[in-house]
Amino acid sequence: MAEIGLGAIGKGEVAVTIGTSGAVRTFIDKPQLDPKGRTYCYPVMDGKWIVGGPVNNGGIVFRWVRDNLFGPEKETARMLNMDPYDLLTDIAKKVPAGSDGLIFHPFIGGERAPIWNGNARGSFFGLTRNHTRAHMVRAALEGVVYNLYTVQLALQEAVGEPTLITATGGFARSALWRQMLADIFEHPVTIPEAFESGCLGAMTVALMSIGEADDMSVVKKFIGKQNTYQPDPANFKNYRDLLPIYLNVGRKLEGEYDSIAEYQRQHPNPGNK
Numbered sequence: 001m002a003e004i005g006l007g008a009i010g011k012g013e014v015a016v017t018i019g020t021s022g023a024v025r026t027f028i029d030k031p032q033l034d035p036k037g038r039t040y041c042y043p044v045m046d047g048k049w050i051v052g053g054p055v056n057n058g059g060i061v062f063r064w065v066r067d068n069l070f071g072p073e074k075e076t077a078r079m080l081n082m083d084p085y086d087l088l089t090d091i092a093k094k095v096p097a098g099s100d101g102l103i104f105h106p107f108i109g110g111e112r113a114p115i116w117n118g119n120a121r122g123s124f125f126g127l128t129r130n131h132t133r134a135h136m137v138r139a140a141l142e143g144v145v146y147n148l149y150t151v152q153l154a155l156q157e158a159v160g161e162p163t164l165i166t167a168t169g170g171f172a173r174s175a176l177w178r179q180m181l182a183d184i185f186e187h188p189v190t191i192p193e194a195f196e197s198g199c200l201g202a203m204t205v206a207l208m209s210i211g212e213a214d215d216m217s218v219v220k221k222f223i224g225k226q227n228t229y230q231p232d233p234a235n236f237k238n239y240r241d242l243l244p245i246y247l248n249v250g251r252k253l254e255g256e257y258d259s260i261a262e263y264q265r266q267h268p269n270p271g272n273k
Contacts, residue, residue: 005197012163018171025052038114038154053113053151057106092138098238104143119261
């Protein structure tokens, strides 16, 4: 529904959603499976299928950072009647793209696409005494987008380069995250001012079901104003250099995810009831 609501219904048009979790998807005209098992594929309606991948760790990572690393700032924001997420993104803006070499694997809730491993665990890599909490919050946000980008890479193998990338979800309220998405994907990202794309998609399907619309293209009448964020070439080198490290570290940790998950099951935190 979110993809329809974004109007990403043509060939090569990709929809990215980041709420508590996230996903990267595109429409195709016939089913296509990934031989490496990184993506899903399911029917939407006659002659239309979705191929893509869901991730567990979207905005929930930002919430974890807020609650566990920035408790005082959270309380300060509450007293000032501010959104604590706005305060945290202002802090993250003070750190350059790439977080000075600090990488975060965002698997705090296991992970679905593209690794499909419920035992995956989150980790900071590259931490030095020169890094601060500001680096950690920016690295966490970047880690979420890195992971979404790995899903996009799997999609590109199946269906080719995207012609359009659109995005929605709670994350889209953050200008920093919107720009980060364009920079890491190295592609313009179009975001509607109205964030409830899923509702708009449901309305579109309803109109088709009762014969008031011939096809999904009717949604374009209702999307309203959209803004496009252009990737900043000044950030390309940082992200291009870090992404292979992100991928390689993740692969090397795969063998240890089961071990640490088993340890955690055998030694549960008594505070987690």
